[in-house]
Every structure is written in C-alpha cells, then in structure tokens.
Amino acid sequence: MGAAMCKLSNKVGQHVRNRSTGCKYTCHAACRDRVSLDCHPAASPLSQDQINNNTHLQDVEKERELRTELSREEIGLRIDQYNSRTTDHLKMTLGSTGVYTGFIKVQMDLRRPVTVRGGPRGPGGAVMGEAFYLPRGVSNTLHISSNNTVRQVIVALLNKFTVADNPAKYALYKRYRREEQVYVCKLADGEQPLFLRLMAGPDPDTLSFVLREQQTGEVMWDAFSIPELRNFLRILEKEEEEQREAVIRRYALYRQRLMEALTEARGPS
DSSP states (O other): OHHHHHHHHHHHOOSOEEEOTTTOOEEESTTGGGOOOOOOOOOOOOOHHHHHHHHHHHHHHHHHHHHHHOOHHHHHHHHHHHHHHOSSSOOOEEOTTSOEEEEEEEEEOOOSOEEESSOOBOGGGOBOOEEEOOOTTOEEEEEEETTOOHHHHHHHHHHHTTBOSOGGGEEEEEEEEETTEEEEEEOOTTOOHHHHHHHHOSOTTTEEEEEEEOOOSSOOGGGSOHHHHHHHHHHHHHHHHHHHHHHHHHHHHHHHHHHHHHHHHHOOO
C-alpha cells in the first residue's frame, strides 16, 4: 500500500520526495521506510579515458604495495615461476643484491614521422636528421633491470632506432586484459616495467607494452626543432601531391567512362 501511494505521489509531485540511486524509484520522504526495493545501480557510461585513469590509479597503488611488501625470497620465487612458464627463453635472473634483470617486448605504435640520426650533411658539415614513418606494429626486445624506469626504457627504445626526437614526446603504455576486456593505460615515468612484467607473467595477452606519442589533445609543435618541422612539411607536401594526382586520375577515368556511355547512347552517327 505504501509503495502504491508513493508511486501516485511521484506522479502528482506535490510533496518532498526521495529517489533511489539504483532504479531511480521516487517516493515521499515519509514513505521511505515502508518501501522495499530490489534494485541494482545502473552502470553509468564511462569514457575509455575515465576507465583507464581509474584503473590506472588503483593498479599503481597495488604495485607500490607489492614492491614494498615482497621480500627477496618472494621475488626469487616469482622469478622461478615466471621462468618455468616462459616459452621464448627470455628468462629473468635475480642478482645477489636483489636487483633482477630480464626482457620486455615493446610494440611501436607511432602515428607521426620520427627524425632519425645519420641523414645527409647540411651546411657546415652538420649531420641532418631524416624524417620518416616507422612501420606500425613492429616490436623490439629490451634487456633491462628491475631498477629501470619507464623514462629510461623510452630513451633506450629511441636509441635502438636511432631516433633523435625528444623522449618527452613519447609515452609508454601497458595493454592488459581483465574480465574479457582489453585496457590501455599510460604508465608514469617512474614506474618499473620489468616489475609489471614479472607480476603479470610472460603471457603477452595478459600484459604487453606499447610506445605511442603523448596524448595531449594537440601536437606539441614547440618540442620540435626547425629541421624536424621542415621534414614534416616535405612529407605533407608529398602526401598532398599524391592525393591530388589520385583525384585527377579518378575523375579522368570517370570522364572517359561518361564519354563512352554517351557515345553508346547516341548510336552510330
């Protein structure tokens, strides 16, 4: 009876009302104690950035706790378990000081061109950088220690590819699976990738690393040098010319087919 009265008052809207945070059921404040609801909070739509950020903060706190709580013996046990599960012979080694070394694979997922050292020499004999696109999806394996941070890993990756760009332009992300969902989270500069690899195990489906440009919403043009910007302009001009030629060829083909259709429709003159 109380529930029915509350529904009626919800329609009339003449009194103070209480609203359920789950199913949004509304009733009088005075009727609240007489109403029993079996509802569950609806999942609020979250953007991928919100999901990543919330998950990322929780993961960082857990990782900090693990780093401070795990003893040398526990680290050694986890390394033994890791080595017994790896299938690519990229094992970890525990040193006498408690520092361990191992391998991580990083996928390069760069959308903008990079400047590579060793290009042609410019005025005065200075070596010029050459800009080009790295193949997307290519992976590189790094041998690092548990002390190496994300920032150091980024620098080592750029050095391997002889990339002359400022390391601050790039960020390291972790891609992992949780409850059949795949998440991608940006790692803080001070985090230790090898520790994450050890905790997740050797399976790349459980955890993998990806190098991307910083996601700032806008391109940080001030971080590029004048030669880099000129190289970008040359690449854009080349792409523009290729697109222009493709459009011209496509419409020339349309014109040819249209003329052929007109000739066929008119018949022999």
